Amino acid sequence: MASSRILPEFELLLPQNIKEAVSALGKLKSKASVMAGGTDVVISCTKGFGSPNVISLAEIPGLDYVVYDSKKGLRIGAMATLQQVADNADVKKRYPALQRACAINGTPQTRNMGTVVGNIMRASPSGDCICAVLAIGGKIVLQGPKGKREVNIDDFYLKYRETACKADELAIEIKLPAISAKNAFARMTRTTLDLSKVNVACSLVMSGKTVKEARVAVGAVAPTTIRLKKVEAILKGSQITDEVLQKVVATVPTEIKPIDDVRSTAEYRRDVAGVMVKRIILEALGK
């Protein structure tokens, strides 16, 4: 269908605090879209997928935090932009996977507008932040009429573009655990500025040369970004040898269900996802 420079009309709500926002969302539920940076909501509107109400978080103060605590880990507020997270020293040091996913996301302009929480909530199977957070592990803090709850990222994505967030719930924060795991993110695109045709991230807790814990996530190869459980099992307790990596490369295609689309082919994604996982493991370990 044709899009338009002119957005469809909607009611704009500009709550001044979270309580007002949650209350508005509680009333409107699926008749409202929540807008943080606007990079997704406005573009959806141009394509005619707007909703009759837009709840903007723009005027709620204090939601743009990125805070790290050595015990509690990292907290990212709903209005923290991708650029803010990319520029954060703690994120650079401890969560390089997330840092990279933010730093290459979209364009400098959209990184100044778009938020990490928004990227997570968009639930695109190729979402770069999703892939990084899924590998690192984390929780999404949701606030609804009945209060706050936290959903583990592992349980958050139900199916294509569908999450555990209910229509009356507002995502206010992402929490990442304090980790010592070595983590990294990479993606494959057609050009530098692009959406991922495949993205991968891993987080490895090492004990000497042996992998103690492993989380490996891959995106754009299934209806949601997924963890590669078989690959993780191979890695756990192993040393990263050529043999193990070969096994990883061979296993990855058995865990993914890619499709053909305008960005790539299912065949190609199957062919390269394993290579990308191999490379991201080596990158995380600084090899």
Place this chain on the structure above:
Amino acid sequence: MAESVIGKRIPKVDSREKVTGQAVYAGDMRMPGMYYGKVVRCWEHAHAKVKKLDFSAALKVPGVVKIIGPDDVTKKPYNTTVMKLLVPEIFGEVFGEIADLNIFNRVVKHQGDAICGVIARTEEAAERAAAKIKVTYEPLPVYMTVEASKAEGKKKNGYLFTPLKPGNLAFDLPESFFPGKRYGWNDKDGKTAEQLFSKCDYIIEDTFYVPKQKQCQMENHSYVAHYDERNRLNIWTSTQMPKPVQVLIAELFELPLTRVRLTQTTVGGGFGVRLGMIGEPHACAMAMAVPGHPVRMEFLREEDWVASETRYPGHIWLKMGFKKDGTPVAVDAMYSARKGGYYTHGSGPPFCAAAFLHGMYKWQALGMQTEGYFTNEVPTGAYRGYGNPQITFAAEQMITKMCNELGLDEIEWRKKWHKSIGDETWLKGVTFASDGLNDCLDVAAKEFGWYEKKKKYAKQTGVKRRGIGLAVMQHTSGAFPMLLEHSVCTAKLNEDCTVELIQQISDLGTGGHTVITQMAAETLGFPMEDIHLKSGDSDMCGFDIGAHASRTIYCAGPATIEACESVKKQLLERAAQLLEANVADLEMKDKIISVKGNPQKSISAVKIAKEGVYNYIDAATGKTIGIPGQIQGYSSFFAKHCSPPYGACMSEVEVDIETGEVKVLNLVNGHDIGKAIHPPSVEGQLEGGAQQGLGFVLTEEYAYDSKGRVLNNDFTDYKMLGPSDMPKAKIILVETAPDPIGPMGVKSCGESALMGPIGSVANAVYDAIGIQIKEAPITPEKVLKAIKEQGLRK
């Protein structure tokens, strides 16, 4: 004399207004009483009949002024192109231009066909109303390939895109003009290429695919049209071809030229997409429906992908025969193109592909066929290179492969066998007057380190493999004698001895306005600041065919020079009269005309200019002071040659053999410019052209769904190389072969930049992995598949 500005790196004349955002593009225009026009297009189908059109709900939208459909506008069919004005009648018959397009359509032949138009007080009202127009379609089967279209056309009652072209065959080369339906020539004994293959030691034959690429100029097509109270139709547009488009509009709406005024606004990029009409008929039709009110109409970005023309995609088959020492003997070829839904340029670009194959090497015989079948795709038309990128992609890969297999040095082979001075250019009957290719090859090889790299990359192991590639090209400077190359310039000497150049120069960002001003300044010996170019207004400017075929400086520059020479001559003649000297003895320096060797005997040109205008007559004596009459120079210039420039491009790639990804690391392009009047502009053409060439060979192509709808009508999924993707490009302007015919020695550079990068990157990939990827764009998907299926060959 003012210091020469030729060859100087001076700021462009229009850069200040552009850098502050003050340059006015058509979409920026705001006028009193202005309405907004919105074209309603078919987005759902690529092939359908319009069964019902219901405006009732839309007309109730507040702010709507009028909605017009197929019955409210002229039913005269038209063609978007300006071909019929460009080509002599005899060629017109060959190309068989037909008019098969309507302003608003009852049959949809491709996604994006225009159905009706909404005129409203605001864009918002127009959009809201457009959304409420109910169009009922009867979908028809879609034909997206040559095979499907051909098969359908063969059926007795098969669907015909137009009754004017039976069998869905949009074009081929007519037997009457091209024996064997081939463009080319036979050897000295009259043998055809086909007949000569039996005498060859080495024959190579292959089929290549070239993509449907989009120009992607940054300014969307925008127009303001105004049917004014004097019954004149005014149109503001960024067309590349202002004069011919004015004529086409006049013909379409059956108005004399005095009643059509076309103003060319700042052109936000062209690259061929504006080589004819796009939205002009719709904007004009809407304006004529609301006389007295200007109507602004701006395309959406996604409309550009479905409602303006693209490069011709298709398959190119080539068969080449050589002697074992590499002597080129014969080439036979076929370019089978998907035409899209309308005829537009017909056989133009494929024919030119044949012509550029003809213009490159010294074959003893050559024959190339072209054909195009209608498909339910966005129509194809002009795009920078006009057939040359396509044939270069295929032919240069073949030449490199031949050199590899015969053990020949590919640089030396190209030096030896390319056409040179006295040989026939791309068009029969016109011979090369200059040739700088060997110098291009030498400087490029040196800069690039060709032979060092060749050695270095001979044996590689590891995941990332380097490869280097070479391609050469020849193009054209204007399209004489195939097309009309006529430009008119009037140089008006103001009374303060500054000059108003009145000349239509289509500057698409290329620097044309700057270069023309430089040429005028140089000719007159005046400073640049004393020259102002007035361009863009059909009421004022004389004829100019427009910006196409890399012609502007080569074909319009001489008109500027002639007009300025005339001004200078008139000044000198008056000075001679006043100084009682011979014109031949005079010289002009800093606007002072003096007798050579006797500077005291002089007169100011400023005085002559002033007295020419303010020439008072003494009532008593009837005598005047000075010589009366404002000086004007005039030229109506017809180019009589096409001085093809050469170019040699070398590029280096890195191929990841585990992922198939290709990274272009660097690129050196030596270009046979003849003389660079404004070097930064020439470099800019070559640097920018490289981005489009690399896009052709690596990333750019339309994607369609099974119903013929474009899947990537945005920058998210139509991928062009960005700033970080572009390799370091070294452009070398070779000026060792100034053209004896081109003004001040120039040859063209507007389109030349694409071919080298396309062919050289394809060859570099071939060099890296030992496999030729014959389908452009060369995506990682294709590379990896080829490696998987064929194994690394190097």
Place this chain on the structure above:
Amino acid sequence: MKKRAITLTINGEEYSLNVPVHHTLLQVLRDHLNLTDVKYGCGRGECGACTVLLDVGKGKRKPILACIALAATMDGKSITTAAGLSKDGTLHPVQKAFVDESAIQCGFCTPGMVLKSVSILEKNSKPTEEEIRFGLEGNICRCTGYAKIVTAVQAASKKMAAGKR
């Protein structure tokens, strides 16, 4: 609400506007205020032609896209467009460098490209070529291949550094 009264400062001038809430900043600039130096290139945040600089306090500015920003959410904000970069007829050093290096062809991307370049240098006064190229991502130019634009940003960087000394 369907309309909102906002105060928006553009190039140092304060505007009191009553904007329909579904209007983008681009629409408000181009169609309400006729500030056409901000261009429509794609309308979807892909091309950067509509880039403006948003003041974020402490003399800092960051580039955003007018085509996907809702004007109604920008109450109290201050923005700079290409027309506001030059003062009293004197070009900003980045604009000057674009002119001097012939980094401009058709000019349509130029206002956004110049603003983006300013933001790159405001964040990092001595960027590497790679940083400049990566910083320019999101601003599409189809004419120049970015070569002379990169050169212009490098030249401006040098000039501005010299000016500070």
